[in-house]
Amino acid sequence: MQMTANEIPPPVAEPGDAALLARLKRGDAAAFESLVRDLSPRLFAVARRMMGNDQDASDALQDAFVSAFKALGDFDGRSRLSTWLHRIVVNACLMRLRSEKRRQRRTIEEILPRFVADGHAAKSASAWESGPAAAPVREELRRAVREKIDELPEAYRTVLILRDIEQMTTEQAAAALGESESAVKTRLHRARLALRELLDPVMSRGSL
Amino acid sequence: MMTCKELIHDFLMEYVQGDLGAEARIEFEKHLSVCPSCVRYIDSYRRTVEMTRELGSGADAASLPPPPPEGLVRAILAVAPKPPHA
Ligand SMILES: [Zn+2]
Numbered sequence: 370m371q372m373t374a375n376e377i378p379p380p381v382a383e384p385g386d387a388a389l390l391a392r393l394k395r396g397d398a399a400a401f402e403s404l405v406r407d408l409s410p411r412l413f414a415v416a417r418r419m420m421g422n423d424q425d426a427s428d429a430l431q432d433a434f435v436s437a438f439k440a441l442g443d444f445d446g447r448s449r450l451s452t453w454l455h456r457i458v459v460n461a462c463l464m465r466l467r468s469e470k471r472r473q474r475r476t477i478e479e480i481l482p483r484f485v486a487d488g489h490a491a492k493s494a495s496a497w498e499s500g501p502a503a504a505p506v507r508e509e510l511r512r513a514v515r516e517k518i519d520e521l522p523e524a525y526r527t528v529l530i531l532r533d534i535e536q537m538t539t540e541q542a543a544a545a546l547g548e549s550e551s552a553v554k555t556r557l558h559r560a561r562l563a564l565r566e567l568l569d570p571v572m573s574r575g576s577l
Numbered sequence: 578m579m580t581c582k583e584l585i586h587d588f589l590m591e592y593v594q595g596d597l598g599a600e601a602r603i604e605f606e607k608h609l610s611v612c613p614s615c616v617r618y619i620d621s622y623r624r625t626v627e628m629t630r631e632l633g634s635g636a637d638a639a640s641l642p643p644p645p646p647e648g649l650v651r652a653i654l655a656v657a658p659k660p661p662h663a
Pocket residue numbers: 490580581584608612614615
């Protein structure tokens with residue numbers, strides 16, 4: 370998973386990982402307390418983003434910690450605890466997304482751009498607002514993007530999150546979903562096109 | 578001539594990633610030179626990807642959603658492994 374330079378550092382510092390891990394493996398209650406309290410806000414945010422609501426995110430986070438506690442004995446400490454847990458949370462979310470009969474959203478075809486018979490766009494694309502926006506507007510936009518991602522059909526939303534937010538490679542996303550790489554590519558593109566349509570009313574010039 | 582639909586459905590992602598073959602790229606850009614709508618569309622597609630990526634980067638850190646409820650943290654801690662002799 371790619372880490373960007375401006376990402377806030379994970380709260381569990383690397384040198385402390387080994388000591389913390391040793392305490393966790395001994396079943397030290399204080400160590401579990403600090404692990405869960407330090408990491409759960411970030412992990413909850415990841416789960417919230419994938420699941421789309423607090424209740425499902427809570428369930429997935431709980432699943433993830435239960436698996437992590439079971440697997441702790443086998444954790445070799447070669448990756449960061451935070452990275453390891455992040456991956457477990459993503460997997461727990463994928464499991465839930467796969468198993469649950471989720472709220473039926475619109476189909477992707479209902480959202481995708483429309484074309485007339487000769488292949489021309491049914492309506493001319495509007496110009497989007499550009500240039501640096503003030504902080505409150507940027508915050509507003511981030512909220513809009515999160516909300517619109519939540520409106521995408523499940524299969525498309527998941528791929529978009531894994532590739533564009535979690536920054537997995539096509540190969541990693543394909544492995545996580547048990548799909549072919551070409552299916553992941555096609556779905557990612559359609560997810561982006563659909564998200565672009567959903568954002569269009571918010572972003573068209575003059576609407577901010 | 579490539580249509581708007583072909584350009585957007587079949588070639589746009591690879592074009593934006595710089596992965597489009599030379600021949601298709603020429604066709605693609607020929608279409609853009611006569612179709613301002615597709616030029617605007619590509620801009621909005623790029624912006625969509627950028628804004629999505631921003632959610633995963635530190636840019637979104639200042640606006641993390643609310644922390645997990647205390648009840649959830651306690652529920653998780655309740656199932657944490659205990660020391661073997663406890
Ligand atoms: Zn066009």
